[in-house]
Amino acid sequence: MSEERRIGVYVCHCGGNISDYVDVAQVIGAVEDEPGVVVARAAMFTCSDATQQEIIDDIREQELDGMVVASCSPSLHTETFREVARRAGLNPYEYTQVNIREQCSWAHTDDREGATRKAIRLVRAGIARTRLSAPLEPVTVETVPKTLVVGGGVAGLRAAFGLAEIGLEVFLVEREAELGGQVGNLGAIYPHGNDGRALIARLTRAVGERPNITVFTRAELVEKSGSFGNYQATVRVGGEPGERIQIDVGSIVVATGFDSYEPEAGELGYGIEGVLTLPEFEQLLNQDGALTFNGKPVESIAYVYCVGSRQPGGHEYCSRYCCSTAVHDSLRVAEHSPDVRQYHLHRDMRTYGKNELLYSESRERGSLYIRFADGEPPAVEKLPDGRLRVTVRDLLTEGEELAIESDLLVLVTGMVPRQNEELTGVLKLPVGKDGFFNEIHPKLRPVETVVDGVLIAGACQGPKSASESVTSALAAVSQSAAILKKGSAELDPLVATVDPEKCSWCGTCQEACPYDAIGRLALNGKQVAAVEAAVCKGCGGCVPVCAEEAIDLQGYTDAQVRAMIDGLLQEVAR
Amino acid sequence: MTTLVNSRLVDELGRAHEFNAAACMDCGVCSAVCPLEIELLPRRLFRHVLLGMEERLVEETETIYSCLLCGLCEESCPGGVHITENVRALRHFLNTNAVGGAR
Ligand SMILES: Cc1cc2nc3c(=O)[nH]c(=O)nc-3n(C[C@H](O)[C@H](O)[C@H](O)COP(=O)(O)OP(=O)(O)OC[C@H]3O[C@@H](n4cnc5c(N)ncnc54)[C@H](O)[C@@H]3O)c2cc1C
Ligand code: SF4
Numbered sequence: 230m231s232e233e234r235r236i237g238v239y240v241c242h243c244g245g246n247i248s249d250y251v252d253v254a255q256v257i258g259a260v261e262d263e264p265g266v267v268v269a270r271a272a273m274f275t276c277s278d279a280t281q282q283e284i285i286d287d288i289r290e291q292e293l294d295g296m297v298v299a300s301c302s303p304s305l306h307t308e309t310f311r312e313v314a315r316r317a318g319l320n321p322y323e324y325t326q327v328n329i330r331e332q333c334s335w336a337h338t339d340d341r342e343g344a345t346r347k348a349i350r351l352v353r354a355g356i357a358r359t360r361l362s363a364p365l366e367p368v369t370v371e372t373v374p375k376t377l378v379v380g381g382g383v384a385g386l387r388a389a390f391g392l393a394e395i396g397l398e399v400f401l402v403e404r405e406a407e408l409g410g411q412v413g414n415l416g417a418i419y420p421h422g423n424d425g426r427a428l429i430a431r432l433t434r435a436v437g438e439r440p441n442i443t444v445f446t447r448a449e450l451v452e453k454s455g456s457f458g459n460y461q462a463t464v465r466v467g468g469e470p471g472e473r474i475q476i477d478v479g480s481i482v483v484a485t486g487f488d489s490y491e492p493e494a495g496e497l498g499y500g501i502e503g504v505l506t507l508p509e510f511e512q513l514l515n516q517d518g519a520l521t522f523n524g525k526p527v528e529s530i531a532y533v534y535c536v537g538s539r540q541p542g543g544h545e546y547c548s549r550y551c552c553s554t555a556v557h558d559s560l561r562v563a564e565h566s567p568d569v570r571q572y573h574l575h576r577d578m579r580t581y582g583k584n585e586l587l588y589s590e591s592r593e594r595g596s597l598y599i600r601f602a603d604g605e606p607p608a609v610e611k612l613p614d615g616r617l618r619v620t621v622r623d624l625l626t627e628g629e630e631l632a633i634e635s636d637l638l639v640l641v642t643g644m645v646p647r648q649n650e651e652l653t654g655v656l657k658l659p660v661g662k663d664g665f666f667n668e669i670h671p672k673l674r675p676v677e678t679v680v681d682g683v684l685i686a687g688a689c690q691g692p693k694s695a696s697e698s699v700t701s702a703l704a705a706v707s708q709s710a711a712i713l714k715k716g717s718a719e720l721d722p723l724v725a726t727v728d729p730e731k732c733s734w735c736g737t738c739q740e741a742c743p744y745d746a747i748g749r750l751a752l753n754g755k756q757v758a759a760v761e762a763a764v765c766k767g768c769g770g771c772v773p774v775c776a777e778e779a780i781d782l783q784g785y786t787d788a789q790v791r792a793m794i795d796g797l798l799q800e801v802a803r
Numbered sequence: 804m805t806t807l808v809n810s811r812l813v814d815e816l817g818r819a820h821e822f823n824a825a826a827c828m829d830c831g832v833c834s835a836v837c838p839l840e841i842e843l844l845p846r847r848l849f850r851h852v853l854l855g856m857e858e859r860l861v862e863e864t865e866t867i868y869s870c871l872l873c874g875l876c877e878e879s880c881p882g883g884v885h886i887t888e889n890v891r892a893l894r895h896f897l898n899t900n901a902v903g904g905a906r
């Protein structure tokens with residue numbers, strides 16, 4: 230068979246990146262007579278438009294049926310050259326990328342001859358693989374135009390509405406009896422002082438009016454099976470044991486939010502009357518008229534920032550929202566009780582972006598900011614008259630020890646990851662070191678997870694303000710649309726296949742597969758293993774464990790790998 | 804020694820003399836540009852006022868009066884603090900309250 234192949238080999242100079250240390254002409258000389266090679270050429274930049282066109286012309290004129298590009302890393306240019314093949318009418322899986330830059334010229338700058346010999350071996354291996362390549366077609370899966378949103382806070386609600394607007398059917402699952410999450414309990418929120426409860430009421434109404442959104446409250450996702458674009462979700466409604474509902478969905482948006490940090494008893498006086506967490510203080514601020522606590526007017530308030538955040542060995546991250554929320558709260562206080570004294574004890578203020586203006590305004594309105602050192606938190610005690618005394622060393626007055634007497638002490642508590650083991654288990658969600666869910670790439674793929682079709686939105690990913698949560702929710706909407714709006718998705722066909730003749734169903738491969746891609750099938754009167762192509766990631770974990778050698782990985786068959794090894798070992802003339 | 808913060812002082816100054824140091828971010832530019840190299844003025848002084856450290860102001864009477872009111876610091880202040888106006892307010896405060904009584 231190999232004699233009949235017509236393979237083109239292209240060796241790249243990479244403008245000197247390769248040719249400074251690899252003798253490209255020597256590589257070509259060593260491989261041009263390999264069986265099956267009909268074209269072997271060098272190029273200054275193989276990825277340039279001009280060279281791509283030359284390759285396309287070669288493929289057409291020379292009727293090539295295989296192609297090898299020896300250049301840079303496959304992660305950089307595999308897709309580029311697959312596309313070249315497609316444009317020329319060659320099956321893209323008849324192409325092999327060989328990396329002679331990272332693996333030869335960049336790695337062996339001290340040894341030109343050695344780098345060149347290594348390049349020759351690698352290119353021969355690439356040719357050997359291509360001699361045995363076969364045309365492959367992408368695995369096409371039909372996708373279900375429906376999405377499951379888990380969590381009905383501001384992020385989940387906005388995602389549900391957005392998904393419905395682009396025409397997808399939406400199921401919204403909320404664990405609590407009420408929708409709205411944390412924002413649903415808040416009064417005026419920064420930056421514009423909109424009422425959180427009113428905002429949520431508006432969103433909830435909009436979601437309720439959409440015929441293509443089904444809301445389940447007191448509900449949780451308890452099971453998920455199926456594959457990319459076709460998940461079967463089981464939702465338990467109404468607590469244990471409750472009713473179990475089956476839903477088919479194409480994607481899942483996780484928007485389960487965060488918890489507020491709960492201080493330890495005694496931490497910064499927590500437990501003393503008048504010492505409040507930020508959420509408790511927010512509730513107090515929702516009262517009408519002048520600020521009172523336990524029926525008595527409040528005359529002074531002290532705030533301690535970063536409680537539960539930025540703590541080495543504990544929650545090390547900044548919770549982002551709390552500086553701005555506390556500063557905004559102080560403006561709310563100044564608004565109806567201008568004579569209340571307010572003291573802000575901080576490690577440094579992080580009212581980032583436009584919220585800096587809130588910080589300036591609060592100072593203009595008389596709030597006093599006192600900065601203490603990391604690791605030197607203020608001390609809190611109760612005075613005989615019921616007020617609080619907070620002692621702190623102020624770095625802005627050269628370490629002067631100050632005492633502040635106040636009616637209230639607000640612990641500006643941060644965000645912590647929500648305990649959600651059951652959901653994390655069901656979806657196999659990746660959890661970061663900080664306990665929040667992890668995206669694939671913080672900049673370029675900020676809402677996708679390593680689980681295909683499972684997206685994250687809002688503060689379950691890490692501390693976010695309401696507007697940041699909504700932004701990420703809408704990113705998850707467009708990412709769902711990218712998966713589901715076409716109605717189908719194409720997956721790489723580099724997956725495992727089973728030869729039913731050889732398979733005797735021992736089940737070893739099924740145990741080896743980390744993705745649960747292998748099932749069992751009755752065929753011609755016996756049981757055989759069957760690979761679900763849409764689930765298989767092509768990792769190859771099943772191949773070596775099969776005693777019958779019944780499993781092969783398409784694109785990397787045993788025969789191809791053996792031929793590549795032979796190619797690598799072939800002598801190189803000196 | 805621990806100082807009990809007394810925020811009434813700045814009120815008093817603010818009402819009578821338009822003292823306003825809220826925009827001061829403690830950057831130190833004012834001290835750096837002062838031709839007399841008066842290290843104390845104005846940022847530390849402002850802190851003393853904000854925290855209500857009245858005795859400190861009295862202790863610093865000499866320094867408060869040695870300022871030339873040249874305005875170089877005010878020109879350079881990134882916070883836009885009206886420094887010279889504030890120094891005048893402090894002098895007036897010392898004249899009417901502390902200096903006459905205490906000395
Ligand atoms: C005191 C306080 C004040 C704040 N002030 C402001 C402000 O002024 N401005 C601002 O922009 N931001 C503010 N924030 C931040 C704001 O609350 C968050 O940005 C926002 O709540 C994040 O929305 P979310 O939908 O991601 O999470 P959440 O609001 O936490 O909602 C998550 C939802 O998911 C549900 N859920 C959780 N697990 C499951 C599960 N397994 N199954 C089903 N449902 C589940 C929860 O019950 C909840 O309804 C404040 C936060 C606090 C605590
Ligand atoms: S936002 Fe402010 S209070 Fe919150 S953790 Fe960050 S620095 Fe601390």
Ligand code: SF4
Nearest residue numbers: 827830831833880882
């Ligand atoms: S230059 Fe202005 S902002 Fe900076 S310390 Fe002096 S008074 Fe404050």
